[in-house]
Amino acid sequence: MTLESYNNATSASTRQLDNCQVVPKANRKYILTQGPLQRTVGHFWLMVWEQKSRGIVMLNRILENNQKKCHLYWPRGEKAHGENVLTLTDVGLSVTFVSFDDKNAYPKTILRLTDLESGESREVIHFQYTMWPDFGVPESARCFVRFLCLVRRSGILEEDSGGPPVVHCSAGIGRSGTFCLVDSCLILMKKLGQKDVNIKELLLEMRSDRMGLIQTPGQLRFSYLAVIEELTMDWESQKEFECLPEEESAWKNTISESDSESDDEPPPLPPPRSDSKREIPPSPPHDLPLPPDRPLPSEPPTPETPTPENELSNNDASMHYNDLGEGLRERKRVEANKKTSDIISEMKRKQEAAESWQRVKRSLLKPFNLGLGACLIGGSVIAIYLYISRES
Numbered sequence: 001m002t003l004e005s006y007n008n009a010t011s012a013s014t015r016q017l018d019n020c021q022v023v024p025k026a027n028r029k030y031i032l033t034q035g036p037l038q039r040t041v042g043h044f045w046l047m048v049w050e051q052k053s054r055g056i057v058m059l060n061r062i063l064e065n066n067q068k069k070c071h072l073y074w075p076r077g078e079k080a081h082g083e084n085v086l087t088l089t090d091v092g093l094s095v096t097f098v099s100f101d102d103k104n105a106y107p108k109t110i111l112r113l114t115d116l117e118s119g120e121s122r123e124v125i126h127f128q129y130t131m132w133p134d135f136g137v138p139e140s141a142r143c144f145v146r147f148l149c150l151v152r153r154s155g156i157l158e159e160d161s162g163g164p165p166v167v168h169c170s171a172g173i174g175r176s177g178t179f180c181l182v183d184s185c186l187i188l189m190k191k192l193g194q195k196d197v198n199i200k201e202l203l204l205e206m207r208s209d210r211m212g213l214i215q216t217p218g219q220l221r222f223s224y225l226a227v228i229e230e231l232t233m234d235w236e237s238q239k240e241f242e243c244l245p246e247e248e249s250a251w252k253n254t255i256s257e258s259d260s261e262s263d264d265e266p267p268p269l270p271p272p273r274s275d276s277k278r279e280i281p282p283s284p285p286h287d288l289p290l291p292p293d294r295p296l297p298s299e300p301p302t303p304e305t306p307t308p309e310n311e312l313s314n315n316d317a318s319m320h321y322n323d324l325g326e327g328l329r330e331r332k333r334v335e336a337n338k339k340t341s342d343i344i345s346e347m348k349r350k351q352e353a354a355e356s357w358q359r360v361k362r363s364l365l366k367p368f369n370l371g372l373g374a375c376l377i378g379g380s381v382i383a384i385y386l387y388i389s390r391e392s
Helices: 036-051 141-154 176-193 197-208 217-233 247-254 308-364 367-391
Strands: 020-023 028-032 055-058 084-086 093-101 108-115 122-127 166-168
Touching: 020 176, 020 197, 028 036, 036 084, 036 093, 036 108, 055 141, 108 141, 141 176, 141 217, 166 176, 176 197, 176 217, 197 217, 308 367
Parallel strands: 028 166, 055 122, 055 166
Antiparallel strands: 020 028, 084 093, 093 108, 108 122
């Protein structure tokens, strides 16, 4: 199978795929794609294998707002109540869990991708950013820039890493486009200077490869904020940095949510027992006097309390009005059809008259007809002249 058959993946070097993102000035190549579906997990990993990608950047969670954004396409290990090996028989590959690290509040998983036929294997680094809502922006540009620095330090974004990195969110254009734009802008500003880089023009250039990058004005504004944050703080120059309070808080909120597939969730608890199963308290003794029975007062019918007769009359009235409305609509429909028919008939009549006059003019312009007409006119003049001479 070749990558030309994919609907939502990109080839960075040959550009045979649809979603290739190349930024030549920054020496960057990305593969932007949507989150893998259950039926496309094998094709996703086959793309990673064929393009020799060394890293995957995931910018979404599996579940967001109780909606499944993508399939759980990598093994998370037994400690996370997952699998250690994911076997993809349809494409002849297997993905093995190696290690997991979240000390910087950004999940980093080391995976081993193996070709089942040849036995060749490669290491793939999987990064996940869990603090970015769909169609929105992260609360902190600082956290995002620090995540970008961690991804850069791994080397998976470099051109000589083996193959272009795979960047995806739910659709592969909003959050993924913001990530690539910020990364490319920072490289160009470091290479050319801040004044020689136009973020808007760079975005338009990137959209020539993948239309729709950055979906909202807020995401574009966040791109500017992220660039300013890195230029101001220079996080990339720091060898190590401790987890910020906002990162730790966001990470705790993330891991408290269920990030597994809906099929793996435990079934809901059974409903509580009904009152019929509970103990019934003893009834009071029958020898106690009861209050005298009193008839309930009858409430006179009011406009707010319709009687059966009023309901029938209201139903009859509504049916009558419905019949009147239907008849009026039918009459208007007939009148409109008749008016349209009259207009069409008048147009046909005018067209036929015009065509008839054109035929007459064409016949008069023929040489034979001109000669015949001249003879008729000349004969008429001679006849009139002879008639006048005879009378005189």
